[in-house]
Amino acid sequence: MNLLISPIAKFMVPAAAVAILSACGGGSSGGSTPAPSPTPSPSPTPVIDTKSPSVARQWNEVLLEGIRNDFARPTVHARNLFHISSAMYDAWATLSDANASTYLLGNSFGDYSCEFESHSIEKNQANQELAIAHAAYRLIEHRFFRSPGQEHIMETADGLMAELGYNKDHTDTDYTTNGAASLGNYIADCYIYYGLQDGANEQFDYANQGYEYHNDIIEPQKPGNPNALANNDYNSWQPIVLEEYIDQAGNLISGTPPFLSPEWGHVAPFSLDPVTATSYWREGFEYKVYFDPGMPPLLGTDSRDFYQWNFSLVSKWSAHLDPADGVMIDISPKSLGNNPALPAEDTVAAYETFYQTLAGGDASQGYEVNPATGEPYAEQRVPRADYARVLAEFWADGPDSETPPGHWFVLMNDVFDHPDFEFRWRGEGDLMGRLEWDVKSYFALGGAMHDAAIAAWGIKGWYDYLRPVSAIRLMADLGQSSDAMLPNYHEDGIPLEPGFIALVQAGDPLAGAADEHVGKIKVKAWRGPDYIADVETDIAGVDWILAENWWPYQRPTFVSPPFAGYISGHSTYSRAAAELMTLLTGSAYFPGGMSDYVAKQNEFLVFEQGPSVDVVLQWATYRDASDQCSLSRIWGGIHPPVDDIPGRKIGEAIGPQAFSKAESYFTTQ
Structure with missing residues (x-):
């Protein structure tokens, strides 16, 4: 391993760019009549740098x-x-x-x-x-x-x-x-x-210095979550052990991947004030937490109902991933986007007003007209399953992706390439040269993405919260929590939901040859990668499966990212970027009132065939794109809502703060 040693740097007073202004002064001619002023020369028209790409x-x-x-x-x-x-x-x-x-x-x-x-x-x-x-x-x-x-x-x-x-x-x-x-x-x-x-x-190489996981591993290829059950630890992150692990960039990783960056709260930020960070200590190591959202809901405590609601919702949304179910939805800005305010409280009641618990999606209100054209947005009706699968894959940042922060640089570059886009800072004033525009925009967005990482991963490292694959299997191992008069009851088990979560009965196809599975929990969900032999032709589909075998909508060589779930990094990055883009461009809307991405029929999905039709992801505003990114992680089985909402709120604070900080450098201080 190479150890790089920094030379000692000396302090020097900051050197700011200095503008030298020349002024012409006029004096008196000495008589009572002032000397005539010379006719001013017309100011030269400034030359705008239009070299593209810069x-x-x-x-x-x-x-x-x-x-x-x-x-x-x-x-x-x-x-x-x-x-x-x-x-x-x-x-x-x-x-x-x-x-x-x-x-x-x-x-x-x-x-x-x-x-x-x-x-x-x-x-x-x-x-x-x-x-x-x-x-x-x-x-x-x-x-x-x-x-x-x-x-x-x-x-x-x-x-x-x-x-x-x-x-x-x-x-x-x-x-x-x-x-x-x-x-x-x-x-x-x-x-x-x-x-x-x-x-x-x-x-x-960014190795962890103090963090150690304290829940045992989960092996998704084996049923249930016996290690968390044996440890009596229902709330902590678990390393995932797979026969073959391939990271989100497509690299084969040997061994069990460690928790990525649990100590990132110590990294020097851009616009975050270190004085505002909360210090926590565990096993002699300090964790720095910005925008502390507090403890997530915990199983085995008074907040168990919120925990159960959150993780069972992820299982329910997994039931939406079969294009043969016949459910069609309009995914245009006419119906999606323009969300109401985020939930003010972390309660089941507050979250149920924001998320469509059984149908999927959020409380989108849509838009009456496209403000750029004055015309209504055209409907786009597609199978809900195709929309959910494409959404999960588009925002997953899997192989060959730029990871979530880089994804927003790609989106920003696409905005700048739009023929209707004008390079006016905050949408006002004179046109700006392309080089100046790009360096300022990248500087601002880079600062926001860096701060989002510090805030989100500082929280992840301290709260060390588990992923849905751990929680859903664990609750199912415990039993059902809905009715003490029914078999397999446990107050920390998974809530039953007609059509989504039920008990296996005798005679059920899942009962087993000797009825060994009778009384266990079954869920209606995506059947998992075992049902895909050829990614070019096969669709796993949805059916009743034993909950102990529940699998997120992910590759068998990945399952879940190697770090805690709470809070969602995708939600934090995306909302911060959306808020910054809104300020930078001077408009909440994409150029032309809409941006889109075409997922071609049977070409786009990576680990199963699909989508069954062309699906065009459409966003009227930058916030709408951010909100769809957040929903994608629930349909993908990576995050429950309790990971999502705090991430959105923190991103909502970081974006404007980073933008203001960046702008402070654009005039000499």
């Missing part, structure tokens, strides 16, 4: 390709997106005539300072682009040198350097003598050294 966009695409070919680590990649976006912003800001401050360059954070001396590099776009390229290249080279896709990633980066006409072998950092390329290298060095002391433990 060099920042090109390097953002290289970074996203790097994430697709690395291990699936959403926390690590949120940090990479932020640091590389910030490095590009610093390179632009310090070589710009705009009244902008740099972020790390010339500034001090904690015990680390990035010195910056005066220089004679000309402030122009050519030098900005050169410095940006070298900063991004060096930082990508450093952050992905352990990646399983390192060779492909660097081939992509090398190719862009060659296309731009830059020398990738120029590694000098003496910018005072050797110009913009050296400045870019120097900026990258600052972020590299800063990253070695920011709390991420990068030099030891």
Whole structure:
């Protein structure tokens, strides 16, 4: 393992970009009649940079390709997106005539300072682009040198350097003598050294330092959840042991994957104030928690009814995943989106007003008209099962994806590519040049995604909450909690629900040859990967299965992410990004009043055939896209609502906070 040691950095007063204004003063001619004022010359029309794609966009695409070919680590990649976006912003800001401050360059954070001396590099776009390229290249080279896709990633980066006409072998950092390329290298060095002391433990490959799981493993290929039952631990996260584990990026992982980033609350944030974090201690290790949502519902306590409602809802929604059930729904913005306020209380009653407990989905109100066209949105009726399956797969961020934070960079780039989009900050004022727009936008979104990771994973690490596959099987192992007069009663068991959750009776096809399963719990749910021999032709479908064999809508080599469920990272990332995009663009709506993604019939789904028809995911607003992302994790069997709602609320706070923080750098402080 390579241990990188940061040199000692000295403190230096932050260097802000200084705008030199020249003014012409007029005096008196000495007589009683003032001298005539000269006829003013017309102001030159500012030249707007329209080069597309900008060099920042090109390097953002290289970074996203790097994430697709690395291990699936959403926390690590949120940090990479932020640091590389910030490095590009610093390179632009310090070589710009705009009244902008740099972020790390010339500034001090904690015990680390990035010195910056005066220089004679000309402030122009050519030098900005050169410095940006070298900063991004060096930082990508450093952050992905352990990646399983390192060779492909660097081939992509090398190719862009060659296309731009830059020398990738120029590694000098003496910018005072050797110009913009050296400045870019120097900026990258600052972020590299800063990253070695920011709390991420990068030099030891982000390994955990204090966290240890205390519930035993779950083996989903075997029935039930006997280890949690034996440990009498109904609430804690369990490592998943599979015969073959392939992470969300498609990499084969040997052994049992550890909890990813349970100590991420210690990582230096962007806009979060460390003073506001709550400190908790367990087994001698401190956990930092921002936006503390409090304890989730626990089985075996007075909050058991909320726990049972949440996890049984995940099982019920699994019953929606069969396109042969004949249920059709309109998935256009006419019917979906425009949600009411999030539940104010964490209670069954409050959540039941927001979620459609049996039918699936939320309390969407839809929209009367598209504000861009003034016309009603056209209906799109599709099988509910196709919508749910596509939603789960689209937002799952599985193989070849950019992970959730990168997914929102892709969506943002798509928005900027829309022919109707205008590059006006907050939707107001003059058009902005493409390079300036991109570096500012990436900087702001990167900061929001980084803070979302710190907040969500700090909560995950401390509360250490289990996933639905653990909870549903555990409750079923205990029995049913609805009626003490019926067989197999346990107050911590799973609630019965006609048509969804029931007891196995004698004569039931699930009873077994010797009635060995009579009295057990059965659920109507997706039958699981055992029913898929050929992903190109087979559909597992939905039927009554023993609850001890319940499986989330996931691959057999994955099952659930290797970290606690509470709170949902997808919900936190997505709502933060949606709020930021709303502020950045000056509109809640996608350009043209709607964005969409086409999932082609029998081509889109990864681990079973489908969808049975073309499904077009449509969102009127950025919040609507975020809300669909959150629902996807319930249909996918990854999160219950109690993971979702706190994530949305925290993202709702982080997005505007990060945007305001980013804007504070766009004028010299």
